Structures are given as C-alpha cells and as structure tokens.
Amino acid sequence: MKNYEDNFAHDHLPHPSLMARCFTGHPDFEFPQDLNCVERLLDRHIAEGNGERIAIRTFTATWTYNELYEKANQVAHVLRENLDFIPGNRVLIRSANNPMYVACWFGILKAGGIVVATMPLLREKELGVMIECAEISHAFCDYALEEALTAVESPFLKHIITFDGSGEEVSKLETLTGNKPKTFDNHPTKADSLAIIGFTSGTTGKPKMTSHYHKDILLICEAFPKHCLQPTPDDIFTGSPPLGFTFGLGGLVLFPFYFGASTFLIEKPTPELLLQAIQDHKVSICFTAPTAWRVLATKVKGFDISSLRKCVSAGETLPLKVWEDWYNATGLKIIDGIGSTEILHIFISSDESEMRPGATGKAIRGYEAKIIDDKGNEVADGTPGRLAVRGITGCKYLNSPEKQKEYVQEGWNITGDIFRKDEDGYFWFVARGDDMIISSGYNIAAIEVESVLLTHDDVAECAVVGIPDEERGMLVCAYLVLKDKNKASAEHARQIQDWFKAVAAPYKYPREIRYVEVLPKTETGKIQRFKLKNTITA
Incomplete structure (x- = not known):
C-alpha cells in the first residue's frame, strides 16, 4: 500500500475567505477531529452488537448490517490491493439504488477515497465532463449501465469495475471481493477530509462541483431528521430519489443508518412500486418529489399504508394543492423542505406539529436564514427577496472561485431562490430567481x-x-x-x-x-x- 495521498480535491477548495460561515453552537454538532464518517454510520452498529439487524431491503433481497459491513470492507480491500488506489482518489459510482451501490459508497470512504455518486440517466457526455472536472481515476458501475461509461475517453479514468446490482450475476467486483478479508482498518481521515463531491444539475455550461467533509455527512443527520422525523431503529425508510442526488443519499442511506434503522431500495421507483413497498414491507418514512406525491394521491386508495408515519417532499416546491390532495386521501401531512447540493441537505422545514400548509417552514436546528435584497440588506417581513442561509454546512465549490463568490456572500449561502418570511419566522416560496416573470x-x-x-x-x-x-x-x-x-x-x-x-x-x-x-x-x-x-x- 502506498503511503502518500492524492490532494487534488483539497488543493482546489475555495480560499477560507470565500467559505460560508459555518457554526455549531450545540454539543450534538460537535465531532472529533479524527473522524471517518463510516464508523458512525455503519461500523458502530457491529461494535454495539446490532450486526444482525436489517440494514437494507429490496423486493428480492435483505442485507443485515453485518453483511453490508463485510461487503464494504471487501470493497475497500479491492481498491487498496487490486486497483492502484491511493487515499484522496475520486471514485465514481454509476448504478441505480441497490445494496451494492451502498456497499461501494461505504467501501470507498473506508479506503480514504472521495465518492462521486451519479444518477443512472446520465450519458457519456455528462459522465465525461464529471470525470474531467474531478479527475476521477476509478469507477464502480452496474454492468447494465457500463456502455455509456466505457464510451468515455479520458486520461484520468484508469479502472472501471463492474458489479451486478440485482445480485443475479457474478461480475468483476463480485469476483474480486470473493476472497478478501471481511474486516478492514479504515483510513484515518479527519473531520475536514473531503468525503463526497456532488455535481449540481446546472442548466447551462458545466455543472459545478460541490464538496462536503466527513463531518458534514454526520452533521446533517443531527439536523433535519432529528428536527422533523424523530427516527427510531424500528423505522423503515424508502423513496424515489437516486442516491446520486443528495436528497436521496440523506433520506435513504445516511439518516436510516445514523439512527440504526433500515432502508428499502427500489431501482425503478414508480408510484405503484412505492405504494407496494409501503404496504408489503411496513415502510414508515417516505421521501419523494412533489410530482410523485401528486400521482401517489390518486393511487393510494388501493393500498394499505397504515405503517407510514412521515412523508417528506423536496427537490422543488410543494404546491398547496398536492399537499391538500394527499392529506385528504390519507390524513398524513407532507413535510416540505428546501435544501441544496451546495448545503448538502434540507435546511428549512417543519414537523407536523408546527406546519403551516403552503409554507416551506422555518430554519431548522443548525441553520439560520434571512431574506435580503440585491444589495445584501435584510428586508422587512412579508417582502420577497433572495434567500440567504448559513449554519452547520455550507457551499464549497471546487476549482471555481468566481462561482463561489456568487453563491457565498458575506459568509451567507445565497441559494438563488426568492422567498418571503412572515412575522412568525415561516418561509414561503415565491420563485426561483430565474423563474420570476416580469410582464x-x-x-x-x-x-x-x-x-x-x-x-x-x-x-x-x-x-x-x-x-x-x-x-x-x-x-x-x-x-x-x-x-x-x-x-x-x-x-x-x-x-x-x-x-x-x-x-x-x-x-x-x-x-x-x-x-x-x-x-x-x-x-x-x-x-x-x-x-x-x-x-x-x-
């Protein structure tokens, strides 16, 4: 094993003067300087004797925490021993939501790598841009999706390792992990070592590279889920967002595993399959987008969803009509929220007890927000303006100081959304900054x-x-x-x-x-x- 590291990502972080002001202010948000987030999310469940608890379910498979732990350790061994990998390398994952995706995600972090998770619908052009921008050297890819990835020509990408997300075929990764040890000494990362790079879904030009530390991964688990979901180890999470989208990563992996719960993964989550999973597997928490909640409300009558206790919407604003239709059909209140790839997950939301239908909610524990004008001055309650946020996580664009200056101003993250705040501190969505029509x-x-x-x-x-x-x-x-x-x-x-x-x-x-x-x-x-x-x- 080589004893040096690839510092590309850390060397391209924005200058500290351009960073958003991050703060904790509560013991729950304090983590040790020596930190690999996998130890809190996965390894501790084994150490505490909960290895036989179910971690992941699908319609065809069940993985315990111990099985996930062992497979992640074997993936880490493959990286270190077979693939000329050094800590700090960026490793891409290309797959639908399935257990091997999660094992690869943990295995990369265990080995000291930086995860670049992607969505299955991306094609050669988009993948090529990501590989060039992040200088990605390794990729784990579901063999059903390898064609677009292998078509990418890049001097950076050295290794593509295929796996079978369905568990029915023996692919390259399964062969390599077969005889690897089931334990692994995690790479000694720091709290401010980079763990993931997320590409924004920009509408023009090249997508921007957002980055997040190991501590950021854990910080968001102490914020939105504790504030709005109150998870227990008996909860079962499911949803439609891909794990390559930070909304999905948090809702379907980080939050359930942080609280010792389980997740139900669906590779192609149609509304019918979501409802089927909730009914047959007693799912209690569901994450999906407003467009899906709209369809679910029309189909829910044919299913028993009595196990469902929390419904979460994000990705874009939740129309009041959708909220009302779902509530009238089920008696359940959808928890709306706004987050961003730059800030990692939801920072404004509410739970059912304080919810105001039509409002996004209040700044949750760990964050503060305000509405500002074009000059950065805070505006009066009720006046629409730009949403500014700061708290436990913040924007860290890689290799893009000009974009960093646009997104972070005076220590605040400027999201690009137009909101108004009422006198009680509730934030109401008005428009995306570029969706305001002046007529x-x-x-x-x-x-x-x-x-x-x-x-x-x-x-x-x-x-x-x-x-x-x-x-x-x-x-x-x-x-x-x-x-x-x-x-x-x-x-x-x-x-x-x-x-x-x-x-x-x-x-x-x-x-x-x-x-x-x-x-x-x-x-x-x-x-x-x-x-x-x-x-x-x-």
Whole structure:
C-alpha cells in the first residue's frame, strides 16, 4: 500500500475567505477531529452488537448490517490491493439504488477515497465532463449501465469495475471481493477530509462541483431528521430519489443508518412500486418529489399504508394543492423542505406539529436564514427577496472561485431562490430567481400561476415560463398536460384562461397555453423549465 495521498480535491477548495460561515453552537454538532464518517454510520452498529439487524431491503433481497459491513470492507480491500488506489482518489459510482451501490459508497470512504455518486440517466457526455472536472481515476458501475461509461475517453479514468446490482450475476467486483478479508482498518481521515463531491444539475455550461467533509455527512443527520422525523431503529425508510442526488443519499442511506434503522431500495421507483413497498414491507418514512406525491394521491386508495408515519417532499416546491390532495386521501401531512447540493441537505422545514400548509417552514436546528435584497440588506417581513442561509454546512465549490463568490456572500449561502418570511419566522416560496416573470411591470412568480392551474379539474400537470414579448416585455406561458388529451384545443385554452381570471389576479393569467404529452423532468422528478424556455427561444 502506498503511503502518500492524492490532494487534488483539497488543493482546489475555495480560499477560507470565500467559505460560508459555518457554526455549531450545540454539543450534538460537535465531532472529533479524527473522524471517518463510516464508523458512525455503519461500523458502530457491529461494535454495539446490532450486526444482525436489517440494514437494507429490496423486493428480492435483505442485507443485515453485518453483511453490508463485510461487503464494504471487501470493497475497500479491492481498491487498496487490486486497483492502484491511493487515499484522496475520486471514485465514481454509476448504478441505480441497490445494496451494492451502498456497499461501494461505504467501501470507498473506508479506503480514504472521495465518492462521486451519479444518477443512472446520465450519458457519456455528462459522465465525461464529471470525470474531467474531478479527475476521477476509478469507477464502480452496474454492468447494465457500463456502455455509456466505457464510451468515455479520458486520461484520468484508469479502472472501471463492474458489479451486478440485482445480485443475479457474478461480475468483476463480485469476483474480486470473493476472497478478501471481511474486516478492514479504515483510513484515518479527519473531520475536514473531503468525503463526497456532488455535481449540481446546472442548466447551462458545466455543472459545478460541490464538496462536503466527513463531518458534514454526520452533521446533517443531527439536523433535519432529528428536527422533523424523530427516527427510531424500528423505522423503515424508502423513496424515489437516486442516491446520486443528495436528497436521496440523506433520506435513504445516511439518516436510516445514523439512527440504526433500515432502508428499502427500489431501482425503478414508480408510484405503484412505492405504494407496494409501503404496504408489503411496513415502510414508515417516505421521501419523494412533489410530482410523485401528486400521482401517489390518486393511487393510494388501493393500498394499505397504515405503517407510514412521515412523508417528506423536496427537490422543488410543494404546491398547496398536492399537499391538500394527499392529506385528504390519507390524513398524513407532507413535510416540505428546501435544501441544496451546495448545503448538502434540507435546511428549512417543519414537523407536523408546527406546519403551516403552503409554507416551506422555518430554519431548522443548525441553520439560520434571512431574506435580503440585491444589495445584501435584510428586508422587512412579508417582502420577497433572495434567500440567504448559513449554519452547520455550507457551499464549497471546487476549482471555481468566481462561482463561489456568487453563491457565498458575506459568509451567507445565497441559494438563488426568492422567498418571503412572515412575522412568525415561516418561509414561503415565491420563485426561483430565474423563474420570476416580469410582464408589463408586474412581478409574476411562475409557481403561483402553476399552483392556480393545478386546481383546474382538467389539468394533470403544468409548468409555467416567461416568453419574450415586445409590448409587455414577457408573457406568461403555460405548458399543460391534460387528464383527457382529447380536450386539447384553442377553445379549451380560452376557457382555462377565463376561468383563471375569475379565480386569481387577472394580470397573472397565462396569455399563451401550449399542450404537451409530458413535461421534461430530471431523474429526481424536478420539472426542467429551462428546456421549455430553450424550446421557445430556439
């Protein structure tokens, strides 16, 4: 084993003067300087005699904590002994949500590597950009997804190790781990050693590399889940977000394992499969996006979800109509939240006891937030402005000082969202900074128009964008997915417009309506409005 490290990632961290101000202020947020987060998330359960407790379930497999621990240790041995690996190397994971993905994630950190988790829908071009930007040297890849990865030509990527996420085939990784020891001495990382690099889903240009320390991984486990979920070892988590998305990583791996609970992983989580898992496996906590909650509300009647006690939504704002539909169908309140890849996970939310339907919530324990104007001055309650956040975690872009200066100002993370705060400290989403439509001098938030349209009986889904107009500057344009596609007509559009003007402020009505079969979405269910805008300007 080589005795030196790859310092590429640490050498490209932003200068300390450009970092967000992070603070703890509570004993729960204090961790030792010598820290490998795997020891708290996984290894301690073995040491405490809980190795036979279930860690991961799927529809076809069950892994105990001990089985996960042993497989992660074997993966770490493979890296160190077979793949010319040194601590600090960036290691990519390409797979759907399955147990081997989790074992690889832990194994990389045990060996002292930095995880770059990706989503299955990414293709050669996107993967190539990530590999070049992060100088990724190793990759673990589900063999069903290897074609796009092997097509990448890069001088940095030296090793691609395939595995079978389904557990039905013997692939390269299974062969290599077969005779490896089931114990491993974790690399002695520090609290501020980098653990993961997350690429933002930017709409233009190259995605940005966000980075997080080992201590950050544990800090978020002391924040949102303790504040809003109150997990116990008997909880079973599930959800639809990929593990390559920090919303999914937290909700489906970090939070359940931090509290000794279990997770139910679904490789292709359709609404029906989510409901089936909740019913058949007594799932108690579910994470998914607003678009999925909308569909789940229409299908839930056929399933027994009596085990479900916590419902979490993030990724984009939760429309009040979706919240109401789910509550009316189930009696359960969806916990809304806003987080970001830059800050790692949710920083504004609420639990059911303090929830205000339609509001995102309050800054949770470990964070503080305020609303500022374009000059950085805090605005009065009720006034829309830019959301600024700081707390236990913060933005650390790698190799991008200009972007770091944009996101972090005066020690605060500036998220790019427009919010307003009421006098009781609740934050209400107004718009993404680039989704504010200015038409004839009126500021119109796309989400406000969408929220009204979703209450129309004929509208299944919608997305609103601004389109250029010589007279008004911009027009409100609505893309609609109808429940009955046969109703799509110019006359029906006029009826919807007249209806809108009768139920909401007339100046906000969509002056143009376009019917579509489906809306473009990310793998996490977030509507890609920029694609609709590009269609308009093309």
